[in-house]
Amino acid sequence: MADGDSPAADMVMYGPRGMGKTVLLNWLVDEAKRGEANDNSIRTSSATPNQLKNPAEIWGFLLSDEGWKEKLLSGETTAGFDAKVFFAKTWKEKSPTNKILLNTLISECKKNPLVFLLDEAHKMEPEQCLALLNISQQVQNEAPFLLVLAGTPGLSHFLTTVNASFVERSDVIGIGRLDAQATADAIVKPLNEHGIEIDDTTLAQVVEDSQHYPYFIQLWGAALWDLAKEKDLQKLTSQEITEAETKVENRRLNFYEKRRKTLSDLGLLPAAVAIATIFQDTETTTMDTLIDVIADNSPVDSPATQSVNEHLQTIIRHEFIWNPPDTDLYEAGIPSLMKYVLDRQREHVQERSSKPNQEIPAKNGNSDLDLGP
Ligand SMILES: Nc1ncnc2c1ncn2[C@@H]1O[C@H](COP(=O)(O)OP(=O)(O)OP(=O)(O)O)[C@@H](O)[C@H]1O
Numbered sequence: 554m555a556d557g558d559s560p561a562a563d564m565v566m567y568g569p570r571g572m573g574k575t576v577l578l579n580w581l582v583d584e585a586k587r588g589e590a591n592d593n594s595i596r597t598s599s600a601t602p603n604q605l606k607n608p609a610e611i612w613g614f615l616l617s618d619e620g621w622k623e624k625l626l627s628g629e630t631t632a633g634f635d636a637k638v639f640f641a642k643t644w645k646e647k648s649p650t651n652k653i654l655l656n657t658l659i660s661e662c663k664k665n666p667l668v669f670l671l672d673e674a675h676k677m678e679p680e681q682c683l684a685l686l687n688i689s690q691q692v693q694n695e696a697p698f699l700l701v702l703a704g705t706p707g708l709s710h711f712l713t714t715v716n717a718s719f720v721e722r723s724d725v726i727g728i729g730r731l732d733a734q735a736t737a738d739a740i741v742k743p744l745n746e747h748g749i750e751i752d753d754t755t756l757a758q759v760v761e762d763s764q765h766y767p768y769f770i771q772l773w774g775a776a777l778w779d780l781a782k783e784k785d786l787q788k789l790t791s792q793e794i795t796e797a798e799t800k801v802e803n804r805r806l807n808f809y810e811k812r813r814k815t816l817s818d819l820g821l822l823p824a825a826v827a828i829a830t831i832f833q834d835t836e837t838t839t840m841d842t843l844i845d846v847i848a849d850n851s852p853v854d855s856p857a858t859q860s861v862n863e864h865l866q867t868i869i870r871h872e873f874i875w876n877p878p879d880t881d882l883y884e885a886g887i888p889s890l891m892k893y894v895l896d897r898q899r900e901h902v903q904e905r906s907s908k909p910n911q912e913i914p915a916k917n918g919n920s921d922l923d924l925g926p
């Protein structure tokens with residue numbers, strides 16, 4: 554882009570929560586800033602959907618502050634008109650198809666290419682999202698402009714409902730778990746930088762327990778770090794691990810329970826349990842299998858208008874399963890959430906059978922233990 558080339562496509566990144574999408578967007582901004590001193594340096598602008606509620610706000614994020622108002626006021630792009638009147642009208646309308654604004658953005662991008670990053674893009678209002686996609690396409694035809702959308706696995710479906718072919722035309726990147734080496738690096742490097750060592754066996758244990766999932770790696774990293782600081786340790790061994798493990802485990806259970814509760818509130822826990830049962834014997838499954846399982850376990854009181862496919866999309870939106878790019882197969886979303894859901898279901902069944910004639914008391918103040926059949 555710094556050489557004046559338009560990227561061939563926009564970029565869509567999606568993956569379950571906690572995989573590192575936001576971290577990756579911030580990294581992209583840092584990378585772009587490395588050329589800051591150059592004349593044709595890449596400009597970046599970052600937003601979230603609640604900042605883009607109307608076209609005016611979208612333009613506000615796309616156009617650089619200095620450039621466009623001056624240009625419009627000086628009458629440079631409005632020859633033959635009263636610039637101020639025109640400016641006022643343009644400003645008031647600020648429609649997504651406003652040619653003046655588009656041309657201003659194009660000329661800005663010719664000088665300084667723009668990377669526009671939108672996090673949590675699945676939460677965008679469809680109308681505003683469509684406006685943004687259209688602007689992007691028009692600018693990209695003429696100048697170096699890159700739109701980067703990041704969001705949860707529901708993003709792909711959402712974008713397809715906004716514009717049928719957009720995802721097909723984009724560079725789609727699935728943000729999944731790390732490999733073992735990257736996981737080890739994420740633990741070791743920050744500790745080493747501060748003179749803290751960790752022995753190999755201990756590291757292997759942490760890497761395995763994190764399931765290579767960035768959010769859990771972060772929990773482990775924080776717990777180990779706190780421990781080392783608290784006890785003034787230069788070397789972490791399996792002794793410390795046990796202590797840190799309790800901390801990590803508590804946070805993790807809390808994280809799982811919140812997600813299980815959400816599924817339960819949506820009436821989708823029976824379907825989730827059935828899906829988790831399938832995943833006990835496989836790492837991937839097809840959409841047809843999922844549809845069948847959900848149809849057999851749909852919430853009893855869900856409105857007739859809600860189709861099985863909508864339930865599937867809801868389950869995807871809540872990261873229970875996801876469909877990485879370039880495959881038709883579905884995988885587990887947040888690692889081990891399925892195992893947690895199954896374990897809780899088993900506990901529930903056991904409690905029931907051990908107290909057949911009694912109402913089961915709510916555990917931890919949580920009264921939504923009726924998981925259906
Ligand atoms: N490559 C990585 N290595 C190690 N830790 C990482 C990595 N990427 C992200 N993390 C850590 O994982 C956690 C989740 O990252 P991040 O917030 O970017 O995820 P996200 O995909 O944006 O999640 P959400 O969908 O909830 O916004 C953070 O604590 C972050 O520091």
Ligand SMILES: [Mg+2]
Nearest residue numbers: 574575576672
């Ligand atoms: Mg994020």
